[in-house]
Amino acid sequence: MLVAGALLVMGRGLAYLVDEGLSKQDPELLNRAVIATALIALCLAIGSYLRTTLVNQVGEQVLARIRSALFAHVLGLSPGWFESARTGDILARITTDTAIVQTVMTSTISMAVRNLILLVGGLVMLVLSSPKMSLVVLIVVPLVVAPMIGLGRRLRRASRLAQDRLADVAVQAEESVSAMRTVQAFARQGFV
Template structure:
């Protein structure tokens, strides 16, 4: 029988599996235009988001802290900058909204195509294969696994590119603002990347453990319902309930482990983010006192630092979604 890439339990694909990515891209090949539009919208939203802290810096340094120009000009300048910031925020909101709707449509369309192909594939499988496979596992492949693929299309492929672009853009802007402060901030980049990679690896293990246990539960429920008359005939209700309770308890345990992992990662990221802000405030404050840095630049630096750690958190989660979808 032809190999369609079916993954037995215990096996997993890799993020670096080139053949699998080719298959995924082939399935979505009919949606190149909407995906390209989504990427363009993502670029526009990123530009709008990164422009706001710089405009804040301009407003502070050019109008708030400057006393050599008339007060009415200062008010007028601040009003113009406030208006520009409002327009950029509105544009960013609109672009993000359109992108989300577009990606939802693409994701649902691609998943519809995958479901149709999977079901048709199952209908044409060898009888020997179907006999050896629990029906619950096949149901999981058609439902839960397809849902994971849907999440990858809608919340990962384009937005992961957006997050990487935002990180690069923030680093470039920080070095343009002040090299000394940017070097201080760069210390946290490898630490954040290491923490993100460690979390992603652990999260992938937890996701796979949860999915394999869910497959066992689905298989057990399907077999129980189809053979319920035999179970009742031999009075095995109690034994079957205890077995289901054991399977369900193991699923709960694995899910709680995943929750604890996420609960630990998010505060760690926040701690690192605020530690970076504290160091920037300490070192940058000294530069402001020495008149080597303006107050606006310091505030913009802190704002960019807060923006920098947000995509790192999102990248870790999306990396896990990709691994779960490719598994």
């Protein structure tokens, strides 16, 4: 919230700097405006650092628990399941799926919350400063957001397909490497 608030205030600070500091040519007022803008930028930097550090620490702790639970679950599956599942596929799924969860936990959620606060705060500031402009924004934003939703769905399907292909590659690599001693015994490396 600190970072989102600092970003919203930064715009007002720059407007004050231009409107009051530069146009009135008052050196004292200009100095205060520059110092205020620099302090806002400092708050923004500190807040971003703290948010990133905190979210990464919490995300790593949660992810470690998820990995442990997932590994325990896989070890508890029946032998029949292991007969039908490919080892490389299992390993690729564990690796890529936990990496996706890590990305969501460490960056996507915090950025979504920050951007939601920025959206609401920006809309409030827009309505307060120019009600007519806010109507234009309310008309234009859905025209921009609708294609993005469709694109997001296509990207999700493409991501699943890419994960499936990665699993296939991992299966082939695992089978080739695990049987390498046998392959080398028959000098058939070129056929793997």
